[in-house]
Amino acid sequence: MTKDILTREMRISRRHTLTLMGGAAVSVAMPSVVRAQAAEIQVHYSMPAIFKEAQDAVMAAFSAKHPEVKATYVNPTPTYEDGAQLLLRNAATNSMPDVSFQGLNRLRMFAERGVAVDLAPLLAKEGDLAKLGYSPAILGLGFHAKVQCGLPFATSNPISYYNATLLKRAGLDPSKFPTTWDQVIVDSQKVRALGDGNDGMFFRWPGDDWMFSALLYGHGGRMLNDAETDVAFNGAEGLAALRLLDRMVKEGGMPNYAGTADLQAFAAGKLGMMFRTTAQVRSIANSVGSNFELGTTIMPVIDAAKGRLPTGGAAAMITAKDPRKLEAAWKFVKFATSAEGTTLMVKNTGYVPCNQIAIDDPSYLGDFYKANPLFQAATRQVHLMVPWYAFPGQNSVRVTQVMVDNLARIVEQKATPEAVLADMATEVRRLIPRQG
Amino acid sequence: MATVTGWGPAFCPWKTPMADVAMQSPAVKAPTARARTLRGDAGIAWLLTLPAILAYCAMILLPLLAVLALAFTDYEFGARSFRWIGFGNFADMLGDRTFSASIRNTVVYCLFVAPLSIGIALGLAVLIEAGARGRAFWRAVFFLPVVSLTVAMATAWQYLLHPSIGPLNALLRVIGAGTPNWLGSSDWVIVSLGFIGVWENVGFNLVLFLAGLTAIPRELYAASEIDGARSGWSKFWLVTWPMLGPTMLFVIIITMTRSIRVFDTVQTLTQGGPNNASEVLLRTIYQEGFHYFRFGYSAAITLVFLVIVLGLMLIQTRLIDRRVHYG
Numbered sequence: 001m002t003k004d005i006l007t008r009e010m011r012i013s014r015r016h017t018l019t020l021m022g023g024a025a026v027s028v029a030m031p032s033v034v035r036a037q038a039a040e041i042q043v044h045y046s047m048p049a050i051f052k053e054a055q056d057a058v059m060a061a062f063s064a065k066h067p068e069v070k071a072t073y074v075n076p077t078p079t080y081e082d083g084a085q086l087l088l089r090n091a092a093t094n095s096m097p098d099v100s101f102q103g104l105n106r107l108r109m110f111a112e113r114g115v116a117v118d119l120a121p122l123l124a125k126e127g128d129l130a131k132l133g134y135s136p137a138i139l140g141l142g143f144h145a146k147v148q149c150g151l152p153f154a155t156s157n158p159i160s161y162y163n164a165t166l167l168k169r170a171g172l173d174p175s176k177f178p179t180t181w182d183q184v185i186v187d188s189q190k191v192r193a194l195g196d197g198n199d200g201m202f203f204r205w206p207g208d209d210w211m212f213s214a215l216l217y218g219h220g221g222r223m224l225n226d227a228e229t230d231v232a233f234n235g236a237e238g239l240a241a242l243r244l245l246d247r248m249v250k251e252g253g254m255p256n257y258a259g260t261a262d263l264q265a266f267a268a269g270k271l272g273m274m275f276r277t278t279a280q281v282r283s284i285a286n287s288v289g290s291n292f293e294l295g296t297t298i299m300p301v302i303d304a305a306k307g308r309l310p311t312g313g314a315a316a317m318i319t320a321k322d323p324r325k326l327e328a329a330w331k332f333v334k335f336a337t338s339a340e341g342t343t344l345m346v347k348n349t350g351y352v353p354c355n356q357i358a359i360d361d362p363s364y365l366g367d368f369y370k371a372n373p374l375f376q377a378a379t380r381q382v383h384l385m386v387p388w389y390a391f392p393g394q395n396s397v398r399v400t401q402v403m404v405d406n407l408a409r410i411v412e413q414k415a416t417p418e419a420v421l422a423d424m425a426t427e428v429r430r431l432i433p434r435q436g
Numbered sequence: 437m438a439t440v441t442g443w444g445p446a447f448c449p450w451k452t453p454m455a456d457v458a459m460q461s462p463a464v465k466a467p468t469a470r471a472r473t474l475r476g477d478a479g480i481a482w483l484l485t486l487p488a489i490l491a492y493c494a495m496i497l498l499p500l501l502a503v504l505a506l507a508f509t510d511y512e513f514g515a516r517s518f519r520w521i522g523f524g525n526f527a528d529m530l531g532d533r534t535f536s537a538s539i540r541n542t543v544v545y546c547l548f549v550a551p552l553s554i555g556i557a558l559g560l561a562v563l564i565e566a567g568a569r570g571r572a573f574w575r576a577v578f579f580l581p582v583v584s585l586t587v588a589m590a591t592a593w594q595y596l597l598h599p600s601i602g603p604l605n606a607l608l609r610v611i612g613a614g615t616p617n618w619l620g621s622s623d624w625v626i627v628s629l630g631f632i633g634v635w636e637n638v639g640f641n642l643v644l645f646l647a648g649l650t651a652i653p654r655e656l657y658a659a660s661e662i663d664g665a666r667s668g669w670s671k672f673w674l675v676t677w678p679m680l681g682p683t684m685l686f687v688i689i690i691t692m693t694r695s696i697r698v699f700d701t702v703q704t705l706t707q708g709g710p711n712n713a714s715e716v717l718l719r720t721i722y723q724e725g726f727h728y729f730r731f732g733y734s735a736a737i738t739l740v741f742l743v744i745v746l747g748l749m750l751i752q753t754r755l756i757d758r759r760v761h762y763g
Binding site: 081085087088089091092113115197198199206207255256257258259260261264265268270271394395397398401404405406408409411412414 | 512513514515516594595598599600601605606609617619620621622625704705706707709710711712723726727728729730
């Protein structure tokens with residue numbers, strides 16, 4: 001009896017709750033009915049493993065600040081490649097998201113194929129760009145084929161990672177990390193001398209041409225000539241870059257790690273020094289845990305005057321052509337690349353900030369860098385960053401593979417730097433567009 | 437791939453057994469009745485196979501025709517137009533270093549994986565079949581690699597074969613042998629991938645062989661014993677081997693096509709490197725199509741791939757089928 005009443009009461013109260021919830025749902029839904037006039041835009045990004053937290057933070061802050069724009073994410077793609085494919089596929093079916101975050105070296109392709117909206121007229125309307133934090137160097141990273149096709153959202157550069165515990169065991173002082181490659185090679189030998197499967201160094205040359213360009217730009221070299229009609233890397237700088245790679249193997253005993261074997265060896269405490277992108281600071285720190293004392297610092301300097309470093313990362317690109325959507329998309333892109341947006345991005349990823357105001361004004365990231373010294377290395381090299389060169393024409397991505405294949409011949413010690421440089425020049429020449 | 441496997445003899449709607457019977461039957465004399473039966477039966481046969489025909493056209497035939505057409509264009513993913521370039525893509529292949537490396541590696545990989553995985557699976561199957569206990573256990577043990585996710589397993593292999601921290605090289609170091617860079621050296625990489633391929637395929641072949649073995653009538657062994665086949669080897673050679681003919685043919689075809697299709701281990705472990713030393717056909721197709729966006733060229737390589745697979749099937753069914761006695 002009592003039980004029955006109880007159940008009935010519960011039923012009633014449940015019904016009440018449901019009604020209440022229904023009412024709440026209606027009232028929550030109301031604003032969106034009112035906001036039916038609000039512009040809706042879709043945003044796409046890649047590599048959720050790295051960017052999800054940052055993107056979610058940016059989206060939340062943007063929605064709070066701009067209730068008149070209803071921005072939503074489409075499913076993120078796992079890699080930059082997948083992201084580029086998605087956009088090309090959508091371009092073919094006319095169903096592109098309005099904003100897309102693409103790898104910096106893919107922007108050129110989208111500019112050449114007319115997918116990316118030129119942001120120059122929008123920027124012109126904004127007036128003083130310095131007040132928005134868009135320095136010429138930052139804008140340059142998104143300028144390809146005479147089009148301002150993107151605004152950098154997250155940038156990275158190569159840095160040095162080291163296992164301080166292992167370096168100490170080899171009798172080295174981690175606080176005096178080598179500033180020249182000659183010294184890196186000498187130190188590498190000392191770590192190798194410990195035996196027990198320990199390796200001294202690994203320079204992350206496979207994958208793409210990015211790390212090779214670090215050696216080439218470091219010597220002050222360039223990939224192609226100014227007119228982009230012929231290769232320019234086959235001169236003294238290119239040869240010096242390849243010889244340095246050769247010495248890392250010959251004298252430094254650099255192993256030929258495939259895939260992510262270098263990360264595994266490093267996390268296992270068997271690798272002394274590792275040179276790769278700063279984008280992985282967070283994940284490397286996580287995989288190292290408390291196994292050993294991890295340190296990061298700037299890259300060894302090759303040419304103090306002419307030397308530069310390549311920039312990796314992603315840029316925000318607009319594809320919306322409809323004026324209303326374009327306006328909303330511009331608001332989103334402007335926010336994501338603002339000092340506020342870049343601060344959220346840095347705190348959630350470890351990339352280099354892409355807004356001059358956030359770089360200069362310590363109120364944005366000062367505390368963060370004090371608390372996370374591992375992230376500082378990359379910011380100390382910002383003045384050296386030049387765009388990751390994107391080759392012109394339809395074979396732009398293919399060229400990078402040709403370079404990696406040729407570098408493998410040096411690392412495997414199957415060809416001399418001279419022979420490889422000549423072959424690389426011939427093969428790349430065949431893949432760049434002929435003049436006329 | 438479904439083009440090849442789905443193309444079984446069972447799928448022949450125009451040759452229904454009913455129609456054959458009707459034609460051969462002397463009892464049916466009136467031509468009208470015969471025609472009616474024929475038309476009715478054939479009509480029903482077509483109707484029943486219609487869903488399969490539609491699915492085949494939509495899922496296999498049309499995409500195949502699209503690939504065929506694409507192979508003769510310079511179409512690039514995302515491009516607004518394309519040109520017909522005849523055999524241009526095929527001419528490009530002749531001078532393409534990556535493509536020739538990919539053909540060579542795929543052939544080496546197949547010649548390594550197919551015989552080894554078939555031989556080992558056959559040996560194990562005979563041993564397990566002969567064993568009194570634990571059949572289900574051993575079958576499960578060897579079948580495990582087949583049901584496990586290759587990409588996840590590849591990560592385990594990457595660790596096992598790691599040049600400096602891998603257990604395999606640690607073991608080799610203890611016994612004082614050399615420590616090859618299994619996945620990083622162009623001399624070893626295809627062998628290492630081959631061993632992983634064998635490991636993957638043995639379990640699958642084993643289960644097929646076990647099924648084939650159980651289908652052999654016991655009386656044949658008894659009869660062969662009466663005829664003087666006493667040793668295990670002569671029983672195997674005189675009864676098991678010939679009776680396994682049809683299974684063997686099937687296993688050879690399956691293993692060959694499976695190893696030509698190798699992709700996930702290469703993509704996860706070596707990405708075709710170093711310097712194309714582990715580049716294989718399917719990865720080249722993927723790379724050209726989805727990395728370089730050269731759909732036309734990728735389609736042309738896909739055609740070459742299809743021709744190779746179809747050629748293999750023809751050779752195997754024509755040549756080996758004749759020697760399979762009880763098929």
